[in-house]
Amino acid sequence: MATYQIRVARSGSDGATDSFTVELDHRMTVLDALFLIQREQDPTLSFRCSCRVGMCGTCAMRINWQPRLACQTRVLTLKADTIVVEPLAHLPVMKDLVVAMDPFFEQWKRVKPALHPDPKRDPKKLAVVPPTSEFGKQAQGKRDCITCGACYAACGIVGSNEEYLGPAAINKAMLRLMDPRDNAVDERLEELNDENGVWRCHTQFNCVAACPKGINLTDSIMKMKRSLLFPKKFHDKRNFVDNP
Numbered sequence: 001m002a003t004y005q006i007r008v009a010r011s012g013s014d015g016a017t018d019s020f021t022v023e024l025d026h027r028m029t030v031l032d033a034l035f036l037i038q039r040e041q042d043p044t045l046s047f048r049c050s051c052r053v054g055m056c057g058t059c060a061m062r063i064n065w066q067p068r069l070a071c072q073t074r075v076l077t078l079k080a081d082t083i084v085v086e087p088l089a090h091l092p093v094m095k096d097l098v099v100a101m102d103p104f105f106e107q108w109k110r111v112k113p114a115l116h117p118d119p120k121r122d123p124k125k126l127a128v129v130p131p132t133s134e135f136g137k138q139a140q141g142k143r144d145c146i147t148c149g150a151c152y153a154a155c156g157i158v159g160s161n162e163e164y165l166g167p168a169a170i171n172k173a174m175l176r177l178m179d180p181r182d183n184a185v186d187e188r189l190e191e192l193n194d195e196n197g198v199w200r201c202h203t204q205f206n207c208v209a210a211c212p213k214g215i216n217l218t219d220s221i222m223k224m225k226r227s228l229l230f231p232k233k234f235h236d237k238r239n240f241v242d243n244p
Contacts, residue, residue, distance in 0.1 A: 001025055004075055006033050008045065009086040011095045017084075018042070024075050030063050030085060031070035034097075047097040054212060057148025061097050062086040067150035067210040088153035090162070104149045107166045110191050111173035118183035127180045128241070135178040135240040142171055142220060144213045151217055154210035156202070163196040167207035167217035170198055174220045177227075180237040189231050198224045 006020045020037045031049055038045045049059040052071045059070040064084055075083060091099035117123070129136050151167040158164050165173075173188045192198050198221050207217040233239045 002075075003081070004033065005082040006037060007082060007084045008034075008037070009084075009096065011046075011093050026074070026076045028075055029071055030068075030073045030075060030083065031059055033075060033083070034070065034085070045097075046095040055146060057146035057150075057212070060088055060148040060150045060153070060212075062088060062153065067153045069148065069150070069212045072212060088149055090153055090155070090158045091149065099149075101149055103162060104147070104152045104166065104168070107152075107164070107169045108147065108172070110165060111169045111176070111188050112184045113169075113172045113176065115176070115179070115182055116184035117181055121181065121183075129180065130241070130243050132243050133241045135175075135180070135237075138178060138220075138223075139175055142215050142217075143175060145171060145215060146213060148212060150210040150212060151207035154206040156204055156206060157200055161196065161200060164200045165191065165194075165197055167201075167221065170201075170224060171215065171217050171220040174224050174227075177234045178237070178240040180241045185234045189228070189234065192224055193228050193231070198228065201225075 001023045004022055004024055006022055007017045008020065010016045010018050020041050022033055022036050024033055031052065034045065034047050049071060050056040054069055054072045057069065060067060061070055063070065063073050064078055064080060067088060085097065087093045087097050087099045091101060091103055094100055131140065145168055147168060152158055155166060158166055170192065173192055176182050177185060177188055201221045203218055205218050211217060
């Protein structure tokens with residue numbers, strides 16, 4: 001067991017924090033610490049969580065100034081006796097560490113993240129995607145987004161332009177554009193090629209550092225920038241699913 005000082009941002013006034021002293025085992029996470037504080041010191045402390053295994057993304061927050069999942073962040077790995085816990089940036093604070101995800105999902109919806117099937121495609125015919133094809137390679141490393149908003153909170157461009165699509169939305173749009181089953185090509189290209197689309201990214205890699213699933217979001221954005229020079233290729237999905 002070790003003693004930690006947990007400084008938690010509280011809603012009500014800008015910059016207000018409360019400090020709590022807790023005894024934590026080296027295996028315990030920041031989420032464990034918050035539950036301990038809520039149970040034993042301040043029952044009014046508010047935060048979100050659900051799965052506790054890094055799958056749902058609801059416990060995303062800033063921990064020592066870096067967006068992280070509280071359930072995955074062991075206090076020992078922070079290598080600090082004082083741990084500062086704050087709500088995600090660029091999102092409205094509802095109470096303490098709880099933020100409204102509306103701005104993130106408003107941008108997410110702009111790229112039509114759901115599958116929009118091609119009406120001309122035979123629904124009984126399987127879409128064969130070789131793992132060695134371009135879509136196969138991209139999907140394997142980038143399909144695991146849990147929409148936690150960590151990349152959105154880490155993005156410096158979002159901080160100065162709330163209309164920017166954001167890394168997660170662009171990554172999702174890229175995967176849908178390559179998907180041989182999907183047909184909403186022109187609508188997505190219009191959003192991506194907008195002044196608040198991919199061209200707004202300044203390639204700072206903050207989103208890559210923040211993503212709890214290890215997705216190289218900046219790589220997706222750069223690929224879309226290059227691809228938008230030849231947008232017609234997205235109308236023939238064989239460009240992405242045929243083996244090279």
